[in-house]
Amino acid sequence: MTINRREAVQRVAALMGGMISAPAMAGIMGQKTNNGTFVSFTADQTTLIASIADVIIPTTKTPGAKAAGAEKFIINVVQDCYTKAEQETFYAGLTKLDADCKTKTGKGFVEANEIQKKEVLTACMLEGDAARKAKKGTAPFFFMIKELATTGYFTSKIGATEALEYLPIPGKFDGCMPLGPNQKTWTL
Amino acid sequence: MNLNIDAIKTITYDAIVVGSGVSGGYAAKELTEKGMRTLVLDRGKQMEHITGYEPSYKDPWDFKYNGLLTQEQKASHPKLSRDYPYNEMTEKYWMNDSDSLYKEEKRFDWYRPNIVGGKSIMWGRQTYRLSDIDFEANVKEGIAVDWPIRYNEISPWYSYVEKHVGISGEALGLAQLPDSEFLKPMDMYCVEKEVRKRIEKNFPGRIMTIGRVANLSEAKQAQLGVGRSACQYRNKCRLGCPYGAYFSSQSCTLPPAAKTGLLTLRPDSLVSEIIYDATKQRAKGVRVIDTVTHEVKEYYAKVIFVCGSTVSTTALLLNSKSNRFQNGFGNDSGELGHNLMDHHFKIGATGTWEGDEDKYYIGRRPNGIYIPRYRNIGNDKRDYVRGFGYQGSGSRSGWNRGIGDLNFGADYKESLTHPGPWGMSLGGFGETLPYHENKMYLDPMTKDKWGMPVVVFDAEFKENERKMRKDIMNDAGEMLEAAGLKNVKAFDNGSYPGMAIHEMGTARMGRDPKTSVLNGNNQVHACKNVFVTDGACMTSTSCVNPSLTYMALTARAADFAVKEMKKKHL
Numbered sequence: 062m063t064i065n066r067r068e069a070v071q072r073v074a075a076l077m078g079g080m081i082s083a084p085a086m087a088g089i090m091g092q093k094t095n096n097g098t099f100v101s102f103t104a105d106q107t108t109l110i111a112s113i114a115d116v117i118i119p120t121t122k123t124p125g126a127k128a129a130g131a132e133k134f135i136i137n138v139v140q141d142c143y144t145k146a147e148q149e150t151f152y153a154g155l156t157k158l159d160a161d162c163k164t165k166t167g168k169g170f171v172e173a174n175e176i177q178k179k180e181v182l183t184a185c186m187l188e189g190d191a192a193r194k195a196k197k198g199t200a201p202f203f204f205m206i207k208e209l210a211t212t213g214y215f216t217s218k219i220g221a222t223e224a225l226e227y228l229p230i231p232g233k234f235d236g237c238m239p240l241g242p243n244q245k246t247w248t249l
Numbered sequence: 250m251n252l253n254i255d256a257i258k259t260i261t262y263d264a265i266v267v268g269s270g271v272s273g274g275y276a277a278k279e280l281t282e283k284g285m286r287t288l289v290l291d292r293g294k295q296m297e298h299i300t301g302y303e304p305s306y307k308d309p310w311d312f313k314y315n316g317l318l319t320q321e322q323k324a325s326h327p328k329l330s331r332d333y334p335y336n337e338m339t340e341k342y343w344m345n346d347s348d349s350l351y352k353e354e355k356r357f358d359w360y361r362p363n364i365v366g367g368k369s370i371m372w373g374r375q376t377y378r379l380s381d382i383d384f385e386a387n388v389k390e391g392i393a394v395d396w397p398i399r400y401n402e403i404s405p406w407y408s409y410v411e412k413h414v415g416i417s418g419e420a421l422g423l424a425q426l427p428d429s430e431f432l433k434p435m436d437m438y439c440v441e442k443e444v445r446k447r448i449e450k451n452f453p454g455r456i457m458t459i460g461r462v463a464n465l466s467e468a469k470q471a472q473l474g475v476g477r478s479a480c481q482y483r484n485k486c487r488l489g490c491p492y493g494a495y496f497s498s499q500s501c502t503l504p505p506a507a508k509t510g511l512l513t514l515r516p517d518s519l520v521s522e523i524i525y526d527a528t529k530q531r532a533k534g535v536r537v538i539d540t541v542t543h544e545v546k547e548y549y550a551k552v553i554f555v556c557g558s559t560v561s562t563t564a565l566l567l568n569s570k571s572n573r574f575q576n577g578f579g580n581d582s583g584e585l586g587h588n589l590m591d592h593h594f595k596i597g598a599t600g601t602w603e604g605d606e607d608k609y610y611i612g613r614r615p616n617g618i619y620i621p622r623y624r625n626i627g628n629d630k631r632d633y634v635r636g637f638g639y640q641g642s643g644s645r646s647g648w649n650r651g652i653g654d655l656n657f658g659a660d661y662k663e664s665l666t667h668p669g670p671w672g673m674s675l676g677g678f679g680e681t682l683p684y685h686e687n688k689m690y691l692d693p694m695t696k697d698k699w700g701m702p703v704v705v706f707d708a709e710f711k712e713n714e715r716k717m718r719k720d721i722m723n724d725a726g727e728m729l730e731a732a733g734l735k736n737v738k739a740f741d742n743g744s745y746p747g748m749a750i751h752e753m754g755t756a757r758m759g760r761d762p763k764t765s766v767l768n769g770n771n772q773v774h775a776c777k778n779v780f781v782t783d784g785a786c787m788t789s790t791s792c793v794n795p796s797l798t799y800m801a802l803t804a805r806a807a808d809f810a811v812k813e814m815k816k817k818h819l
Binding site: 116117125134138143144204211212221233235238 | 308309310312313314315317318319320321435436437438439441442480481482483484606607608609610611612613614643647648649651652653655657658659661662663665666667668669
């Protein structure tokens with residue numbers, strides 16, 4: 062590749078208005094981060110993560126994040142790639158989201174109905190946006206899980222081959238052709 | 250039967266080649282094809298062509314972290330993990346930091362492969378010829394020493410290797426960037442085609458072309474004959490190509506060498522020393538440490554090609570001390586280890602492109618665009634010397650574009666299943682001057698696990714490079730703006746020597762043995778049966794990617810060496 066990964070990331074970040082979460086950026090850009098250990102996720106927490114991911118990437122014409130098993134990727138990255146500080150942010154955010162949901166609806170996030178889930182996650186998103194603008198500490202929890210759910214989903218077999226179009230061996234290159242009416246985004 | 254003679258025969262060859270990367274592989278091919286029994290020694294593990302490229306067969310969902318490094322990998326690779334080439338997918342191709350100890354008086358990113366074929370597997374494959382503007386620059390400007398060769402001496406050798414390697418690109422007839430023997434050029438994205446027109450219209454003298462790349466846009470007999478096939482546009486080159494569709498030692502030079510029946514390839518073989526025979530005043534062989542068993546062996550040959558990559562080659566020469574060479578092999582000039590150079594980069598501009606929403610592409614092009622050097626050429630005069638070229642690419646954003654947006658849910662998901670806006674980026678690669686004080690040396694007090702003294706780096710970019718970087722960033726922004734890109738953002742991510750993995754210059758070629766290590770045939774001035782044909786030999790860096798020049802110089806030096814052997818001069 063002539064554009065190295067850092068430049069590609071910069072380009073993507075530029076297109077996104079400069080927002081990409083710190084851990085992914087640190088990982089992609091190979092910055093040194095602090096090592097730390099973190100308790101593994103319980104079965105309940107795993108279900109909670111899958112449930113949040115499924116609100117971010119729900120089943121539509123194609124299966125959603127939960128069906129694609131995106132929580133496995135989320136947990137892998139948080140456990141193994143995140144720094145201790147990032148893990149703490151993620152864990153605290155996860156706990157707070159569930160607690161906020163209980164306060165608001167009387168039910169945990171997993172048990173809440175779809176409308177309630179969206180409301181609670183929207184509040185979490187707006188909190189995250191405020192924190193992001195204040196630029197303190199790690200990326201906010203919402204943007205962490207949004208990024209992980211999105212990446213986990215679109216790189217899963219279901220996401221990559223059903224929601225997107227995956228051509229493992231294109232066999233040719235045409236750089237300038239009409240976009241077909243049913244053409245989906247390339248996975249890669 | 251005389252066992253002793255047999256034993257000596259198995260450790261004695263016509264030629265020994267240290268390293269099996271771009272240069273070493275080429276030396277192996279040329280020497281064996283000219284009838285030399287050749288031993289190739291590589292410190293890396295065996296990497297079989299096709300079957301060895303395990304990560305290249307994986308789908309996105311087969312990677313646990315989608316390429317990210319774990320905290321454990323970062324902790325065990327504090328230096329290697331500072332930049333992108335080392336990641337989840339390429340983990341096994343690079344040496345561990347703990348095996349690759351080195352010290353930094355100033356930051357230097359040293360990427361050391363851990364496989365046969367070396368960086369020819371992971372390289373960027375951009376292939377450009379140097380020109381006389383490059384070969385004459387030092388002497389015209391009174392900088393460092395003159396190259397001992399000119400373009401007309403290397404030009405036939407460029408052609409020779411290009412026909413075998415297969416270089417895809419577009420002929421332009423430029424003095425500063427001579428054309429190669431081209432396979433058909435790869436296509437451009439719509440945005441690139443339009444930006445090209447607008448740059449060439451707005452900035453006379455600046456040209457944007459498709460990258461010249463060692464990928465087979467088409468496979469001709471020269472390539473089919475060694476079992477290679479055309480590019481499948483997977484863009485997984487860095488993981489090794491099962492189609493042999495780009496140049497690597499495994500795809501392109503080791504198979505023809507093996508076919509001669511004269512090649513012996515020994516992986517896990519760290520060459521610790523070149524053995525000098527004071528009586529005969531020539532090198533008699535090399536000492537080798539088996540990286541697995543730590544067993545020490547010696548091998549002997551009439552000629553030795555040192556192609557271990559710039560830093561490792563130089564470390565080997567510095568470590569090869571004798572009464573004759575007390576400061577390192579062939580180091581009468583004192584220049585060995587000095588003049589360490591790398592291109593400076595990670596600077597340019599990006600922008601978004603409004604339009605072409607109804608256009609898309611098929612295939613993943615393993616290549617980008619190239620803007621050849623235009624500064625300090627002809628009447629253009631800047632407040633620095635030399636110049637830079639740009640690599641870049643158009644792109645259409647995909648599913649990861651909305652991560653930072655304030656949204657989620659069905660609409661968010663559905664929007665990402667359609668392609669996003671187009672964009673374009675340019676990144677400069679600038680020439681770095683040869684400064685005597687930019688150097689590497691050995692620390693005899695610190696040894697690695699094989700008992701080798703570790704390398705210390707003391708090199709930095711200086712004023713000339715800093716001034717050039719201002720132009721690189723401003724010009725990139727100006728060109729994108731003039732070409733109609735929106736949201737143009739110039740960037741300078743900072744560049745440290747080593748990061749471009751174009752390290753060069755530490756055993757430079759020159760006309761005078763007092764100021765250079767090698768002569769115009771890549772021979773060590775003071776020991777004619779030792780040749781150095783990797784990046785260490787470079788007298789200046791040009792601004793173009795250097796590997797093609799290593800191939801051409803290697804083929805040329807091998808031809809010279811064999812002719813000299815036949816004349817009994819070696």
